[in-house]
Amino acid sequence: MSAALRLQQLLKPQLGSGRAEITVVEPQPYLTYHPLLAEVAAGSIDPRHVVVPLRRVLPDCRVLTARITRIEHAARRAWIDTAPRGERGTPTEIAYDLLVVAPGSVSRTAPVPGLAEHGLGFATVGAAVGLRNHVLEQLDLASSTRDPALRQAALTFVFVGAGYAGVGALAELEDMARYAVKGYHNLAPEDLRWVLVEATDRILPEESLDLAAHTLAELRDRSVDVRLGTTLESAVDRVMSLSDGSRFAARTLVWTAGVRPAPLLRDTDLPLDAAGRVRCLPTLQIIGPDGEPLSDAWAAGDCAAVPAAPAPSTSSVSSASSVSSATVPPVDVELCAPNALHALAQARLLAENLVAVLAGRPQRPYRPERQDCSTSLGIGRGVAHTKRGHLTGRRAWWLHRARHLQRLPSLDRRVRILTGWFLGGLFSREVVSLGSVEHPRSEFEAGFPER
Numbered sequence: 001m002s003a004a005l006r007l008q009q010l011l012k013p014q015l016g017s018g019r020a021e022i023t024v025v026e027p028q029p030y031l032t033y034h035p036l037l038a039e040v041a042a043g044s045i046d047p048r049h050v051v052v053p054l055r056r057v058l059p060d061c062r063v064l065t066a067r068i069t070r071i072e073h074a075a076r077r078a079w080i081d082t083a084p085r086g087e088r089g090t091p092t093e094i095a096y097d098l099l100v101v102a103p104g105s106v107s108r109t110a111p112v113p114g115l116a117e118h119g120l121g122f123a124t125v126g127a128a129v130g131l132r133n134h135v136l137e138q139l140d141l142a143s144s145t146r147d148p149a150l151r152q153a154a155l156t157f158v159f160v161g162a163g164y165a166g167v168g169a170l171a172e173l174e175d176m177a178r179y180a181v182k183g184y185h186n187l188a189p190e191d192l193r194w195v196l197v198e199a200t201d202r203i204l205p206e207e208s209l210d211l212a213a214h215t216l217a218e219l220r221d222r223s224v225d226v227r228l229g230t231t232l233e234s235a236v237d238r239v240m241s242l243s244d245g246s247r248f249a250a251r252t253l254v255w256t257a258g259v260r261p262a263p264l265l266r267d268t269d270l271p272l273d274a275a276g277r278v279r280c281l282p283t284l285q286i287i288g289p290d291g292e293p294l295s296d297a298w299a300a301g302d303c304a305a306v307p308a309a310p311a312p313s314t315s316s317v318s319s320a321s322s323v324s325s326a327t328v329p330p331v332d333v334e335l336c337a338p339n340a341l342h343a344l345a346q347a348r349l350l351a352e353n354l355v356a357v358l359a360g361r362p363q364r365p366y367r368p369e370r371q372d373c374s375t376s377l378g379i380g381r382g383v384a385h386t387k388r389g390h391l392t393g394r395r396a397w398w399l400h401r402a403r404h405l406q407r408l409p410s411l412d413r414r415v416r417i418l419t420g421w422f423l424g425g426l427f428s429r430e431v432v433s434l435g436s437v438e439h440p441r442s443e444f445e446a447g448f449p450e451r
């Protein structure tokens with residue numbers, strides 16, 4: 001969306017006169033701003049406010065609510081499937097002149113027994129709302145049951161994977177549940193058990209070591225049981241077996257163990273790196289099958305292998321046609337981490353480079369700016385890095401909110417979120433489960449006599 005938005009601005013005259021056309025193909029009719037999903041799960045942000053409707057912000061583009069199933073760049077053809085989610089249609093072919101590839105990434109799952117049956121994901125607005133309702137339902141269940149084993153399992157929450165999604169969701173939900181238990185006569189914050197399981201020896205691999213260490217200290221301070229160097233071996237019958245030998249029952253298992261590039265990339269004729277991403281020059285041009293940069297295809301975001309610092313030979317990059325193979329970065333070059341900061345900045349540059357090629361001007365290489373890291377860990381809690389060092393607590397939380405508000409690519413959404421935060425400060429938190437909205441037909445169906 002960000003690339004299309006910038007292209008729409010830069011190509012305004014050509015779009016108006018019909019000399020150019022931008023087609024955006026996306027199965028969701030909106031952009032999801034993932035960094036604020038944890039606050040959606042905690043109820044601090046209305047779900048509708050972290051999504052930006054594509055048709056509203058891209059009025060000069062042709063927006064197709066569809067999925068690309070295949071790209072044959074050699075023939076400048078793509079196939080799109082407009083069938084609704086969960087259904088399979090017959091893909092139709094569209095032709096193009098220039099290609100922008102930005103399908104992001106998907107959750108990396110693993111063949112853990114019981115995971116498919118009991119695990120919950122956390123990458124969409126629906127998953128964030130569903131998880132919030134599920135956690136609140138567990139408090140209702142624990143408070144109402146007389147079975148101590150069931151109560152214990154309902155109050156045990158396991159998150160696997162300590163990246164943005166796992167850490168943010170756990171911290172925000174722990175904070176919400178700690179507040180919510182005040183409303184139950186027989187539950188106390190100490191009854192809740194939060195476990196974060198991480199296979200590597202650190203959390204937040206996308207962030208600096210310093211910020212990760214401060215976040216870990218904050219989580220442990222809040223009695224979150226963080227297990228580094230540990231994996232989930234089984235979740236059969238909702239019994240968690242960890243590689244450190246521990247076994248315990250838990251009714252909540254959230255799987256946030258990293259991402260892998262979007263599956264679409266495997267159905268293209270674009271060469272991929274060992275991790276399955278599209279290899280790119282610092283100009284974001286895709287490197288073609290013959291190892292030479294393509295002059296009509298760009299990629300950005302999680303799906304793109306973009307050098308973290310431009311190689312010296314690319315500092316003065318010439319026009320697309322004159323970029324030599326010498327500018328192709330070595331295979332072992334350090335790459336940009338998959339995060340929203342890189343994705344948004346690359347998207348804008350991509351649009352500018354594409355227009356530069358059309359105008360015969362030189363392209364610019366992507367130069368990552370200093371990453372302003374921060375994480376929200378619940379209301380009034382956070383960790384953030386600034387030029388002068390690190391902040392924790394309320395000041396870090398305010399800074400985190402301000403940074404994401406500024407990055408959210410929609411003024412309308414910024415104002416709505418800000419208003420919600422302001423109102424949230426005036427009234428008590430909403431902590432009621434609306435899980436029934438996920439099954440809108442159940443009451444109606446119950447009205448039919450048994451067959």
Ligand SMILES: Cc1cc2nc3c(=O)[nH]c(=O)nc-3n(C[C@H](O)[C@H](O)[C@H](O)COP(=O)(O)OP(=O)(O)OC[C@H]3O[C@@H](n4cnc5c(N)ncnc54)[C@H](O)[C@@H]3O)c2cc1C
Nearest residue numbers: 034035067068103104164165264301302338339340341343
């Ligand atoms: C829960 C969560 C929390 C996060 N928190 C942070 C954070 O705090 N800070 C941070 O910097 N980053 C964070 N990230 C990472 C950040 O959101 C991603 O790095 C960023 O969204 C990548 O942008 P993208 O445009 O490459 O991909 P996306 O934002 O994933 O967009 C890709 C789009 O392509 C579409 N698509 C996929 N396949 C197809 C297809 N076949 N046809 C058509 N369209 C397709 C998808 O529907 C999607 O809308 C978080 C991610 C998650 C999931």
